[in-house]
Amino acid sequence: MRPIASVHEIPLGEGRTIAVDGEMIAVFRLRDGSVRAISAVCPHKGGPLADGQIDLKQVICPLHLNAWDLRTGCSLSGQQDVAVYPVFIDDDKIMLGE
Amino acid sequence: MRQRLVVIGNGMAGARTVEEILARGGDFEITMFGDEPYGNYNRIMLSNVLAGVEDESGIFLNDLSWYADNGITLHASTRIERIDRFAKRVYAEDGTETPYDKLIIATGSRAFVPPIPGIHRPGRGYHQGVFAFRTLDDTRAMIRYAREHERAVVIGGGLLGLEAARGLQSHLPHVTLVHAAGHLMNTQLNEQAGRQLKDTIEAKLGIEVVVDGMTTEILGKNAVTGVKLADGRVIPCDVVVVAAGIRANSEMAAASDLPVERGIVVDDQMRVQDEDDIYAVGECAQHRGEVYGLVAPLWDQAKVLADHLTGVNPFAEYHGSQVATKLKVAGVDVAAMGLKEPEHEDDEVLTYAEPKKGIYKNVIIRDGRLAGATLVGDVKKVAFLMQAFDRGLALPEDRAELMFDLGGPAGEVKVEDMPDDEQVCNCNGVSKGTICSTVQSGCKTVSGVMDKTRAGKGCGTCKSVVQRIVEWAAGGEVEEDPAASYYVPGIPMPKPELMNAIRLHSLKSVSAVFAKLGGEEDAKSKMGLASLLKMMWGAEYVDERDARFINDRVHANIQRDGTFSVVPQMKGGVTTPAQLRRIAEVAERHEVPMVKLTGGQRIDLLGIPKEKLPEVWADLDMPSGYAYGKSFRTVKTCVGSDFCRFGVGDSTALGIALEERYQGIEGPGKMKLAVTGCPRNCAEAYVKDLGVVAIDGGKWEIYVGGAAGAHVRKGDLLATVGSADEVITLTGRFLQYYRENANWLERTYAFVPRIGIDRIREIVVDDSDGIAAELDAAMDASVRAYRDPWRDRDEPATPGQFRTSLPLIVLPQVPVRA
Ligand SMILES: Cc1cc2nc3c(=O)[nH]c(=O)nc-3n(C[C@H](O)[C@H](O)[C@H](O)COP(=O)(O)OP(=O)(O)OC[C@H]3O[C@@H](n4cnc5c(N)ncnc54)[C@H](O)[C@@H]3O)c2cc1C
Ligand code: HEM
Ligand code: SF4
Ligand code: SF4
Ligand code: FES
Numbered sequence: 001m002r003p004i005a006s007v008h009e010i011p012l013g014e015g016r017t018i019a020v021d022g023e024m025i026a027v028f029r030l031r032d033g034s035v036r037a038i039s040a041v042c043p044h045k046g047g048p049l050a051d052g053q054i055d056l057k058q059v060i061c062p063l064h065l066n067a068w069d070l071r072t073g074c075s076l077s078g079q080q081d082v083a084v085y086p087v088f089i090d091d092d093k094i095m096l097g098e
Numbered sequence: 099m100r101q102r103l104v105v106i107g108n109g110m111a112g113a114r115t116v117e118e119i120l121a122r123g124g125d126f127e128i129t130m131f132g133d134e135p136y137g138n139y140n141r142i143m144l145s146n147v148l149a150g151v152e153d154e155s156g157i158f159l160n161d162l163s164w165y166a167d168n169g170i171t172l173h174a175s176t177r178i179e180r181i182d183r184f185a186k187r188v189y190a191e192d193g194t195e196t197p198y199d200k201l202i203i204a205t206g207s208r209a210f211v212p213p214i215p216g217i218h219r220p221g222r223g224y225h226q227g228v229f230a231f232r233t234l235d236d237t238r239a240m241i242r243y244a245r246e247h248e249r250a251v252v253i254g255g256g257l258l259g260l261e262a263a264r265g266l267q268s269h270l271p272h273v274t275l276v277h278a279a280g281h282l283m284n285t286q287l288n289e290q291a292g293r294q295l296k297d298t299i300e301a302k303l304g305i306e307v308v309v310d311g312m313t314t315e316i317l318g319k320n321a322v323t324g325v326k327l328a329d330g331r332v333i334p335c336d337v338v339v340v341a342a343g344i345r346a347n348s349e350m351a352a353a354s355d356l357p358v359e360r361g362i363v364v365d366d367q368m369r370v371q372d373e374d375d376i377y378a379v380g381e382c383a384q385h386r387g388e389v390y391g392l393v394a395p396l397w398d399q400a401k402v403l404a405d406h407l408t409g410v411n412p413f414a415e416y417h418g419s420q421v422a423t424k425l426k427v428a429g430v431d432v433a434a435m436g437l438k439e440p441e442h443e444d445d446e447v448l449t450y451a452e453p454k455k456g457i458y459k460n461v462i463i464r465d466g467r468l469a470g471a472t473l474v475g476d477v478k479k480v481a482f483l484m485q486a487f488d489r490g491l492a493l494p495e496d497r498a499e500l501m502f503d504l505g506g507p508a509g510e511v512k513v514e515d516m517p518d519d520e521q522v523c524n525c526n527g528v529s530k531g532t533i534c535s536t537v538q539s540g541c542k543t544v545s546g547v548m549d550k551t552r553a554g555k556g557c558g559t560c561k562s563v564v565q566r567i568v569e570w571a572a573g574g575e576v577e578e579d580p581a582a583s584y585y586v587p588g589i590p591m592p593k594p595e596l597m598n599a600i601r602l603h604s605l606k607s608v609s610a611v612f613a614k615l616g617g618e619e620d621a622k623s624k625m626g627l628a629s630l631l632k633m634m635w636g637a638e639y640v641d642e643r644d645a646r647f648i649n650d651r652v653h654a655n656i657q658r659d660g661t662f663s664v665v666p667q668m669k670g671g672v673t674t675p676a677q678l679r680r681i682a683e684v685a686e687r688h689e690v691p692m693v694k695l696t697g698g699q700r701i702d703l704l705g706i707p708k709e710k711l712p713e714v715w716a717d718l719d720m721p722s723g724y725a726y727g728k729s730f731r732t733v734k735t736c737v738g739s740d741f742c743r744f745g746v747g748d749s750t751a752l753g754i755a756l757e758e759r760y761q762g763i764e765g766p767g768k769m770k771l772a773v774t775g776c777p778r779n780c781a782e783a784y785v786k787d788l789g790v791v792a793i794d795g796g797k798w799e800i801y802v803g804g805a806a807g808a809h810v811r812k813g814d815l816l817a818t819v820g821s822a823d824e825v826i827t828l829t830g831r832f833l834q835y836y837r838e839n840a841n842w843l844e845r846t847y848a849f850v851p852r853i854g855i856d857r858i859r860e861i862v863v864d865d866s867d868g869i870a871a872e873l874d875a876a877m878d879a880s881v882r883a884y885r886d887p888w889r890d891r892d893e894p895a896t897p898g899q900f901r902t903s904l905p906l907i908v909l910p911q912v913p914v915r916a
Contacts (some may be wrong), residue, residue, distance in 0.1 A: 031609060048656075054644070
């Protein structure tokens, strides 16, 4: 368990890519204040998922508008699933881990 | 004990009904009787067997092993003579009797042979050389005999007669077709179409055609030597084929006291009238007064009967079929459906004839629906027409599209004929099979399937095919999709209602709209709402950056590798050496991977990493060209009267003025404009969202609703005005009307025909609704609120606004602690 970013680095409702141990993780700050993290690279054609639009449930890749469930990583439009990472907020830090 | 099901007639309808019953897991002890000595074969293909293009062995649908494998007892070559309805038994010619619990009569029909003197030989059946055309045995005998003879006469100029005549040509040199009516295929075609067909048959196939030819006698003592017509003419021949129509095989049923008119009378469940356990299907059945002579209706009948008998759906009903006919003669294309001629005074009729090419087409429309169509010589539109006819679909506004493929999406294909692996959506690579399995997994709305598979979500041209596949795969159980009328999927309101609610509650941000009207926020609705709110509130709009699509967050167009493209403004496509020099320097300094001219007459710098955007803008020091948003894009111009020797108006000056005023205005879709200096249209103004064309006399024409993308459409003439100022005013007013009334992502090429150009002209030009001043004021406010987004480069609007989202370059690593 370790901090990977400050909540202030991620505007409400947006995502940013963070590199952790050489892995690229897209971290999103939902409008209800919670955070989610998934693999940053779109399994479809490598689009930047952190640039996608989100709501409380899903992220939409900006390139071809496929959608994934932010909590489970399951595709909502017939693509492969993405990896999800456990993240939570501690004070104003975003923590990675259970 | 299992119920005993007996089927009389082992033809196309009988065997198909049994197949459908087996497919539904029906548990019966099945016995079938067939007069013919074979398993079930495809009767339709006899035409091809006669013509020699198909082998006999290729036409069998169910061979004898199929019956054995499915536990069906088949009595081939066994004719049933009588049914005892009370004892529930059938009696065969050979004296055997068979009991049943349920009985299906599928005895089909036979050739109708008119009582022409000489056609029969007493005690020997047909005269030697005379043939009917119904069974495989008929076909074999005909081929054998024809091969050894010279001249054939076919009596009857309907579908069957034509196919017989064409087939006979493969076996002997001279074929004459004698038809009693005034023109060929008179049941399906009107006179002009029939005449066209005759010309084609004679010229292309070399078959001699005699119309108005009543055959009064078959000549010849031992064998046929000719036929005699009512006018005294004698046509010498040694083969006669009778194709004068069909009659239902219903005598056996009538003799068994079942109700028979032109066929065996059945109800909507194919049950013989007033009988509990006897059914009839196929050509022998008469349903709601109709007796059919084609296979399509009997497929429908077989399904209903199987649903009913197996209990899968005891209430299944057959409601009759719309029939369409196609002639199977190579090189002579004929298709016909529904009416051949108008019946009511207000039936719309369209006719097109090009006799030199053998083309005749006609279409009959009643109450906006297709009531009939005939295609001779060119049947490219047949699949589309059949579908429209079958389903009573709304017809294209441009009626000519019913007859011709006009630039737009290619002619529609029959979805049931498409192979499963055929790619339907070429943008997102979705196949028919994927769509079908999505439907089967329970998703039965068109938009649901589009969401799940992304089919139809690229350029959108395949949407109608996707829709038809979903409808087909759902078998008519497509669920109404209420969201189809919403402005955005996440808020259950059409646009006018949504705008009222936004005004009423003073909702100035996207999150406020969700909170008040939508319940949960929806990612797919954010962009459309942001656009609408910005248009409605102007400077008062509360801009939440997450509501923007990435392009609008960073004012550039995202590329396939996550980099961006930068297109500086170049009003009217006019540039200067200084500007070009600057662009060149920036491109060199930043090692821009590609510099390209766009279709919108400006220069695109492609492959710029996100984090470098502010720097590139600063170095360029030019305003944004808005090549990324759902917004006003460019005004293409031609050189016009300043330089062009044809020019009658200063198109460049007007184009620049338009771009100056309306730059960056957001809307429900892209707005691409053009101004061209004369009707030669070098700037392609006829195919723009709004195109202006200078015409002689200092006037300008304004076209709206044009398109030249995946969809191609010429714009409609909105107005002709006398000055550039009027063009500028009307442009603003039209665009504002579009911004306020179009659905999200609805381009003008869809919006203009939806509202209708006449209605738009009333509002925008004639001000019939008295809202012109309001529209002008609203547009004016938007124009004044314009601010070049590339100025926001010194201070990022949000933390990390321009931080890369992909490892194109190495990111700062989070320090790893053990
Ligand atoms: C040459 C030709 C070309 C055609 N082309 C087309 C086409 O292109 N498109 C199209 O839609 N349709 C076409 N048709 C019509 C199509 O073949 C028929 O609509 C279809 O075969 C009807 O099926 P059915 O089962 O009702 O009758 P059938 O297929 O005729 O089957 C009835 C069976 O019952 C048997 N039978 C009759 N009475 C008894 C009895 N008492 N006891 C036992 N058995 C009995 C008959 O011998 C026959 O085998 C064509 C027909 C022909 C002849
Ligand atoms: C994500 C997909 C797309 C991207 C990235 C894209 C990008 C572009 C760009 C950068 C331009 C130059 C625009 C300018 O100079 O302002 C352009 C022009 C054009 N695009 Fe697209 N486009 C896309 C989708 C489409 C679609 C779906 C269509 C058709 C329906 C289309 C039709 C056109 C046309 C006709 C032009 C020429 C415009 C003109 O001449 O004014 N584009 N496109
Ligand atoms: S630029 Fe347009 S036409 Fe070319 S590949 Fe992209 S979407 Fe297709
Ligand atoms: S549209 Fe007319 S004025 Fe413009 S360049 Fe072409 S020919 Fe010249
Ligand atoms: S790359 Fe993400 S949807 Fe295509």
